[in-house]
Amino acid sequence: MRKTTIALALLPLLHSPALLAEVQINGFASIVAGSSLDDDEPLYGYDKDIDFNEHTKFAVQVAADLGQGLKATAQVLARGSEDYSAEFxxxxxxxxxxxxxxxxxGRQRFNLYKYSDYIDVGYAYHWIQPPQGVYSLPFSSGEGVGLLYTTQWGDTDVGVTYKYITSSIDDYVPSGTDVEPAPFSAKAHVLNLNFTTGDFEYGLNLGYAPEVTYLNPDLALLAETWAKTGLFDESTLNDFLAIDDAVSLVGVHGKYDPGNWFILAEYTTSDYQDANAFTNQDSIYVSAGIRWNQLTFHLTYGQDENKPQYDSYNAMAPVIAGLPAQNQAQLLPLLALTKQALETQQQDSNYYTVGLRWDFHPSAAFKVEYTDFTNDKGPTADGQALMMGVDLVF
Known part of the structure; x- marks a missing residue:
């Protein structure tokens, strides 16, 4: 009886205007089909068979204005590449x-790129998918706190964002590799400086992650094998892995868009201090487009360089060379395998993408684009891909 009485007493309060939030529901979707144009060489997750899942996604976002400056926002996203498993x-x-x-x-973006806040909203940019070299770091969303400061300096709108975010991924796979999925975690500080002066947008992103952990399965197995030899200490073996290691991240971008045409450039670099499980990466792209009525014709050129770290290998090679000939013969194949495992992360590539966007509806755009990819180093082969799809917002 007591519980019923309390519930009846609370009912009028739940329907009180002071407690009702103004709720806005919207969403977006991308339905994309793609295929590699080379029978034996996959590219960007596509092989010779047409695939509708790799870049297809659907999301619903709910924003509640609770009044007096307090708001709650949630976005649930389902990706075709993850069997449409919905996640916050x-x-x-x-x-x-x-x-x-x-x-x-709460859970929010890391803000490491120009399009970080709406990287999944394909309708917001001209590509089907932003350049994957620049937009390839594992950090995407995480839990933490942030501060956003906005002001105006003369004719320039200024935005300064600081965030401290932790992130964890159960089945992370580094970009450009085909190793088995493994857990990944990071804690990072991110500072963004964004400016808009008339038709010119530009900004700087700075990130520092003091604790990054990722046990690359292939390298973990090598470290375990070397440990059995008893030749190396734990610190040398740990260089194979990322265990609370640090990474510095820098990104710069600029865009000029007077209306009928635009040009955009973005550069990112990552520097992992000790972990051989990751490559240090430099990526850049330049993209330009012309708009005519509802059509946008665009061209993008990019370069990506993944540089493996050989600290562990360089520490091991002299030790093996100093062993008796019989012992060397036993361990040299393992040393060669170690170097090969590190080199599988290597990449020195360039690509160009030619595309068309047609805004056939106020809330939807049809896109088609062709990409030609060339890699001079590492296991990733040259390839070509054709994608087309529809992006929409609602």
Whole structure:
């Protein structure tokens, strides 16, 4: 009886105007088909058979304005590449401390690129998929806190964002590799400086992750094998892996868009201090387009360089060379396999993408694009891919 009485007493409060939030529901989707144009060489997850899952996605976003500067935002995203398993991409609270300063807490973006906030919203940019070299770091979304400060300097709109976010992925696979999925985790500080002056947008992204952990399955097996020889200490073997290691990240971008045409460039670099499980990477692209009525014709050229780290191999090679000939003969094949495993992460590639976007509806765009990819180093082969699809928002 007591519980019923309490429930009846609370009912009027739940329907009180003061407790009702203004809720906005919207979403986006991308339906994409793609295929590699080379029978034996896959590219960007596509082989010779037409695939509708790799870049297809569907999301619903709910934003609730609770009044007095407090808001709640959640986004649920299902990807075709993950069997349409729906997951929370965003789930955070924001509070307007002042007209210029906002506090955010919960699951949110890492903001490492120009398009970080809406990387999954294909309708927001001209490509089907942003250049995968620049947009390839494992950090995407995570749990943490952030501050956003906005102001105006003369004719320039200024945005400064700081976030501290932790991230974990159960089945992470580094870009450009085919190793078995393994857990990944990171804690990172990210600072963004964004400016808009008339038709010119530009910005700087700085990231520092003091704790990155990823046990690459292939390298972990090698470390375990070397440990059985008893020749090397734990610190040398741990160089194979990322165990609470640090990485520095830098990104810069600029875009000029007077309306009928645009040009955009973005550069990112990552520097892993100790972990051989990752390559240090430099990536850049330049993209330009012309708009005519509802059509946008665009061309993108990019370069990516993944540089393996050989700290563990370089520490091992002199030790093996100093062993008796019989012992060398036994361990040299393992040493060669170690070097090969590190080199599988290597890449020195360039590509160009030619595409067309047709805004056939106020909320939908049809896109088609062709990519030609060339790699001079590493196991990833040259290839070509053709993709087409529809992006929409609702």
């Amino acid at each position: 991409e965003w789930a955070y609270l924001s509070y307007d401390i002042s007209d210029n300063l906002m506090l955010m807490a």
